[in-house]
Amino acid sequence: MSSLTIIGNWKMNTTPSTARILAAEIRDRLRTDGETDTLVVLCPPAIALESVSGALNGSGIAVGVQNIYPSTSGAFTGEVSPQMARELAEFVIVGHSERRELFGESDEFVGRKVAAASEAGLRPILCVGESLDIRRSGHAERFVSDQLLEGVSRLDNASGLIVAYEPVWAIGTGESATPEITQMMLATLRHALVSRFGEQAASVPHLYGGSVNADNIRDLVRQPDIDGALIGGASLSAESFAAIVKNAAEICA
Numbered sequence: 001m002s003s004l005t006i007i008g009n010w011k012m013n014t015t016p017s018t019a020r021i022l023a024a025e026i027r028d029r030l031r032t033d034g035e036t037d038t039l040v041v042l043c044p045p046a047i048a049l050e051s052v053s054g055a056l057n058g059s060g061i062a063v064g065v066q067n068i069y070p071s072t073s074g075a076f077t078g079e080v081s082p083q084m085a086r087e088l089a090e091f092v093i094v095g096h097s098e099r100r101e102l103f104g105e106s107d108e109f110v111g112r113k114v115a116a117a118s119e120a121g122l123r124p125i126l127c128v129g130e131s132l133d134i135r136r137s138g139h140a141e142r143f144v145s146d147q148l149l150e151g152v153s154r155l156d157n158a159s160g161l162i163v164a165y166e167p168v169w170a171i172g173t174g175e176s177a178t179p180e181i182t183q184m185m186l187a188t189l190r191h192a193l194v195s196r197f198g199e200q201a202a203s204v205p206h207l208y209g210g211s212v213n214a215d216n217i218r219d220l221v222r223q224p225d226i227d228g229a230l231i232g233g234a235s236l237s238a239e240s241f242a243a244i245v246k247n248a249a250e251i252c253a
């Protein structure tokens with residue numbers, strides 16, 4: 001099987017108790033389907049990390065957080081440090097467009113988070129993606145490459161990194177980017193990463209995110225540079241999330 005990574009980003013959905021139930025349902029469906037060779041990661045809200053970790057214990061499904069603050073500890077009210085997250089999670093989503101837009105996170109701040117995550121032993125899932133205006137202007141490739149290179153600017157190597165291309169216009173809209181566009185964008189990003197870190201970066205998983213469902217996942221993972229997906233809405237249903245994992249794994253088998 002070629003390597004496949006499927007990540008669920010639950011965003012600000014579920015409570016600690018409903019998150020436990022959803023995680024257990026996903027665990028049971030994937031166990032039944034026998035898709036444990038695929039790297040599957042669930043990213044619940046931070047407050048549900050403990051209950052989700054408990055439900056997934058021994059399942060082979062990993063846990064990620066949706067955010068961290070790039071400092072070890074201190075007077076940062078409301079924030080979670082990478083070291084705190086690392087006790088319960090292996091991954092962290094960084095640079096999601098919702099955080100860039102709603103919370104004003106700059107490329108520089110995203111770069112600090114990526115470095116802080118790596119130092120703490122958390123694997124960063126670095127998200128990049130252009131708006132519709134940027135796509136129409138014809139500068140999407142340059143824009144996302146710059147986001148990526150800023151995001152990794154404090155790293156010495158690409159070890160542990162995951163890259164996710166999430167065009168803003170495809171997130172939560174029901175309108176996924178085409179496999180062809182996605183392939184081109186992820187090939188561009190992989191090339192930029194290899195230029196920065198050398199050949200070892202060629203094996204960094206490159207994912208697509210934006211209105212992925214159990215149908216469109218097939219044609220996406222058929223593309224050579226699409227190593228999996230970062231799923232929002234469809235990860236909130238155990239049935240649809242498990243179907244995405246199953247359908248993707250069939251193509252990559």
Ligand code: 13P
Nearest residue numbers: 009171172210211232233
């Ligand atoms: P949707 O799958 O709901 O479009 O969200 C994608 C996303 O933002 C994942 O991080």
